[in-house]
Amino acid sequence: MTASQAVDKPLLGIARQAAAGELLAEKRRVEYRSLPTKSWLNRCHSSRVPFDWTINPYRGCEFACQYCYARYTHTYLERDDPGSFETEIFAKSWNAASFRKELCQIRSGQTVAIGTATDPYQPSERRFHLTRNVLECLTMVRGIRLCITTKSDLVGRDADLIAKIGRQNRVHVSITITTADPAVARLTEPLAPHPHLRFGAVQTLRRHGVVAGVTASPILPYITDGRASLEAVARAAKEAGACHFGAQVLFLRDITRTTYFNFLKRCFPALVPWYEASFRQSSSPQASYSARIKKLVSEVREHSGIGRIDLEFPRGAAAVFFGDAQLRLFDEGSGVGP
Numbered sequence: 433m434t435a436s437q438a439v440d441k442p443l444l445g446i447a448r449q450a451a452a453g454e455l456l457a458e459k460r461r462v463e464y465r466s467l468p469t470k471s472w473l474n475r476c477h478s479s480r481v482p483f484d485w486t487i488n489p490y491r492g493c494e495f496a497c498q499y500c501y502a503r504y505t506h507t508y509l510e511r512d513d514p515g516s517f518e519t520e521i522f523a524k525s526w527n528a529a530s531f532r533k534e535l536c537q538i539r540s541g542q543t544v545a546i547g548t549a550t551d552p553y554q555p556s557e558r559r560f561h562l563t564r565n566v567l568e569c570l571t572m573v574r575g576i577r578l579c580i581t582t583k584s585d586l587v588g589r590d591a592d593l594i595a596k597i598g599r600q601n602r603v604h605v606s607i608t609i610t611t612a613d614p615a616v617a618r619l620t621e622p623l624a625p626h627p628h629l630r631f632g633a634v635q636t637l638r639r640h641g642v643v644a645g646v647t648a649s650p651i652l653p654y655i656t657d658g659r660a661s662l663e664a665v666a667r668a669a670k671e672a673g674a675c676h677f678g679a680q681v682l683f684l685r686d687i688t689r690t691t692y693f694n695f696l697k698r699c700f701p702a703l704v705p706w707y708e709a710s711f712r713q714s715s716s717p718q719a720s721y722s723a724r725i726k727k728l729v730s731e732v733r734e735h736s737g738i739g740r741i742d743l744e745f746p747r748g749a750a751a752v753f754f755g756d757a758q759l760r761l762f763d764e765g766s767g768v769g770p
């Protein structure tokens with residue numbers, strides 16, 4: 433059939449119905465791009481930052497959490513579309529030999545954190561294996577502290593490798609699970625793995641002898657801050673064998689503030705006035721709210737029986753991974769970045 437015949441021929445039956453169908457949704461298109469990088473290890477000099485070195489294999493993150501504090505990092509790339517953080521993912525160029533040379537800079541006892549800005553186990557990791565490449569090189573290192581933060585069950589793929597690194601270093605994995613309710617997670621973290629899969633990853637890591645725990649940060653006021661909600665996360669974490677549980681309250685700044693308020697207007701419009709009043713002056717809610725939530729988290733932790741463990745991490749690093757503090761990536765001069 434020629435094009436003109438196709439134009440002339442009237443559409444019938446299902447073809448006519450299909451042509452008249454309304455657009456229900458468009459599938460997201462994600463682009464993966466390479467990004468040359470001079471160094472994989474990012475040195476942190478600030479005393480406000482609890483790590484000596486950070487590694488972030490990707491820029492941007494497909495998980496699209498509405499509260500993501502790392503969104504500002506895409507503004508350095510001068511992308512016009514604020515949503516590009518979720519749809520334009522940059523994979524850093526990998527060179528094992530030069531990364532191994534970089535590793536010589538790490539002194540014994542120093543802390544290296546993977547995933548301080550963007551998730552090291554986001555979907556791009558299935559294609560590019562950059563985080564796995566990093567871990568393979570780290571099996572040659574001794575006497576350091578390694579922290580890995582992720583919201584993905586894909587970390588379970590590397591459980592054997594992480595356990596191997598842990599035999600000659602102090603290693604700790606923190607899996608972020610803000611809610612055990614999949615419907616809430618779908619709204620707040622649209623493309624992150626189902627909470628059930630994340631609890632499963634904790635179990636996998638623990639089975640391999642890896643020190644792993646759950647952080648429910650950020651706690652979203654009036655969305656995930658109820659005692660029942662936090663107890664559900666802590667209970668499931670305990671069942672998965674988590675070594676720690678912690679959480680702290682949301683903070684909003686810059687582009688994250690805009691994204692989060694748009695999300696509230698779409699999904700929780702009744703909460704907008706409370707957030708506007710609470711976050712008007714600062715990137716955190718009032719001190720009284722934060723103090724109440726801190727106490728609640730402490731009670732939930734105690735009630736869950738997970739407790740605290742001494743990982744012998746520097747004070748600040750332990751606080752971040754126990755969820756008592758949150759890394760403020762935007763601190764000027766912190767040296768923390770993707």
Ligand code: SF4
Pocket residue numbers: 493494495496497499500501502549550551583621624
């Ligand atoms: S997983 Fe982490 S880096 Fe990725 S969008 Fe969510 S908060 Fe941001």
